[in-house]
Amino acid sequence: MRYGRGSDVLSELNFSLAQGSFHFVTGPSGAGKSSLLKLIYLAAKPSKGLVHLFGQDTSQAPANARPSLRRRIGVVFQDLVLLEHLSAFDNTALPLRIAGRKPNDYRTDVAELLTWVGLGSRMHDMPATLSGGERQRLAIARAVVNRPEILLADEPTGNVDHEMAVRIFRLFVELNRLGTTVLIATHDQDLIARSGRAVLHLDKGRISRRAPSSPAAAMPAP
Amino acid sequence: MSETFDPTRWRPAPFLPEKEDRDPSLIFVVAVLCFLACLTAMGVIAANRAAHAWTGQLTGEATVIVRPRGGETPDAAAAHAAEVLAQTPGVSEVRALEPAKAYDLIRPWLGDVSDLEDLPVPRLVAVTLDGKHPADAQNLRAALAAQSVDATVDDHSLWIKDIRRAGRLVAGVGVAVFLLMAATAASVVAFATRAGLAARRDIVEVLHLAGAEDDFIARLFQARFARVASQGGLIGAGAAAALGVGLRLAGGGEGLTPALPIAWSDLLAVVPCPLLAALVAAAAAHITAMSLIKDIQ
Numbered sequence: 001m002r003y004g005r006g007s008d009v010l011s012e013l014n015f016s017l018a019q020g021s022f023h024f025v026t027g028p029s030g031a032g033k034s035s036l037l038k039l040i041y042l043a044a045k046p047s048k049g050l051v052h053l054f055g056q057d058t059s060q061a062p063a064n065a066r067p068s069l070r071r072r073i074g075v076v077f078q079d080l081v082l083l084e085h086l087s088a089f090d091n092t093a094l095p096l097r098i099a100g101r102k103p104n105d106y107r108t109d110v111a112e113l114l115t116w117v118g119l120g121s122r123m124h125d126m127p128a129t130l131s132g133g134e135r136q137r138l139a140i141a142r143a144v145v146n147r148p149e150i151l152l153a154d155e156p157t158g159n160v161d162h163e164m165a166v167r168i169f170r171l172f173v174e175l176n177r178l179g180t181t182v183l184i185a186t187h188d189q190d191l192i193a194r195s196g197r198a199v200l201h202l203d204k205g206r207i208s209r210r211a212p213s214s215p216a217a218a219m220p221a222p
Numbered sequence: 223m224s225e226t227f228d229p230t231r232w233r234p235a236p237f238l239p240e241k242e243d244r245d246p247s248l249i250f251v252v253a254v255l256c257f258l259a260c261l262t263a264m265g266v267i268a269a270n271r272a273a274h275a276w277t278g279q280l281t282g283e284a285t286v287i288v289r290p291r292g293g294e295t296p297d298a299a300a301a302h303a304a305e306v307l308a309q310t311p312g313v314s315e316v317r318a319l320e321p322a323k324a325y326d327l328i329r330p331w332l333g334d335v336s337d338l339e340d341l342p343v344p345r346l347v348a349v350t351l352d353g354k355h356p357a358d359a360q361n362l363r364a365a366l367a368a369q370s371v372d373a374t375v376d377d378h379s380l381w382i383k384d385i386r387r388a389g390r391l392v393a394g395v396g397v398a399v400f401l402l403m404a405a406t407a408a409s410v411v412a413f414a415t416r417a418g419l420a421a422r423r424d425i426v427e428v429l430h431l432a433g434a435e436d437d438f439i440a441r442l443f444q445a446r447f448a449r450v451a452s453q454g455g456l457i458g459a460g461a462a463a464a465l466g467v468g469l470r471l472a473g474g475g476e477g478l479t480p481a482l483p484i485a486w487s488d489l490l491a492v493v494p495c496p497l498l499a500a501l502v503a504a505a506a507a508h509i510t511a512m513s514l515i516k517d518i519q
Contacts, residue, residue: 067434070430075431083428087235094429094432095433098432
């Protein structure tokens with residue numbers, strides 16, 4: 001994969017993720033973690049090769065088929081990209097509205113989800129009034145509200161303290177238990193080391209698998 | 223900590239912010255364009271009516287210039303011609319004009335001459351033609367020639383042709399100006415849509431990656447700019463209507479000037495303007511948004 005006429009950002013990648021698995025993607029800055037996620041959530045196309053997802057090569061999917069594929073993927077963006085003019089509740093309900101669901105069908109679900117991520121008392125508030133951790137959890141709530149089959153998160157603990165990082169990790173583990181395939185790009189080696197989850201290591205555009213480490217006792221059980 | 227939030231009373235908020243900083247500028251530009259377009263439309267309608275009225279008056283009348291024959295006095299020649307014309311089919315009224323009228327007509331050319339009466343000034347006969355079956359110039363000439371009257375018939379056809387041509391020209395220019403306004407409005411909205419999409423690229427990307435169809439996103443911008451343009455259209459049309467009312471009241475029964483008589487019904491020309499502005503804006507926004515969204519992919 002490359003941007004424009006630049007050099008390859010990712011090359012000779014060949015890996016698969018089992019359905020319902022939980023993986024971290026790690027590597028130095030500029031290794032291509034975000035680009036890898038973009039390939040999966042259909043924000044970019046590979047210059048060569050294929051991305052096999054949901055039983056089809058999504059890199060070749062026609063434009064009119066891509067929206068329905070995207071609805072099956074939840075994404076927590078590195079910069080969160082919350083819609084600042086919408087309340088926490090509206091931000092969370094966004095994917096459901098886009099999917100054409102009727103408000104009566106999901107009001108309660110959205111409220112429960114926001115309560116679950118610890119934003120039960122902030123549903124009516126605008127993102128600008130939320131703390132960094134609350135914004136992060138709001139972005140996660142929006143990413144998972146549609147019960148995606150795959151959840152991708154790009155540096156989801158990058159701007160929060162250790163305690164909040166642990167709470168966010170617990171959320172991902174809980175979602176994974178419910179059957180969602182989780183892939184998290186992060187620099188947080190401490191979090192990775194204590195999680196006991198499999199790691200895909202990216203370096204200079206190439207990928208390698210690393211065996212899961214034993215979760216440290218310090219990592220609280222979800 | 224926020225106030226207690228009741229999800230059962232929640233209503234979805236608009237995907238796009240309801241107000242943007244640049245909205246007032248866009249509303250102002252659209253209002254000005256609509257104002258000018260409405261004035262153009264009212265002007266074209268009034269000019270068209272004036273041209274019809276003038277041609278109607280001219281086609282309903284003819285002027286006959288009578289020259290006396292040897293030994294015949296000008297007055298006798300005019301009376302004879304009037305008698306002949308009165309019996310011609312297609313003529314409803316004939317009136318031999320007093321000599322003073324003829325002198326008045328030539329006085330500007332000759333100056334204040336005291337003994338005009340000594341000149342062989344031809345007499346004029348005004349003919350009012352039948353409204354339903356008017357006689358044409360050829361009929362009148364034939365009738366006069368048959369009775370040996372030396373006369374020239376002027377049915378004003380030269381003027382009528384010029385007035386009709388002027389009327390068509392005014393209408394054509396009006397339509398061209400109107401189309402130019404619409405194209406300008408479309409360009410302004412397209413420019414504003416580009417700026418709006420660039421400023422709200424984050425929203426577009428979130429909607430896009432959350433699975434929104436291109437057309438769904440484009441329709442959001444389409445609806446938004448249609449609403450803004452219709453507001454501008456309403457202001458522009460309202461201002462034009464107010465000006466039209468002012469002109470009509472200031473000008474009395476014939477409008478501000480007899481040359482451009484504005485009628486109350488002309489004010490209806492402003493009614494479709496907000497809708498047209500909204501349609502033009504919607505189309506421009508949709509096309510622009512679709513093109514830009516495709517670039518984002």
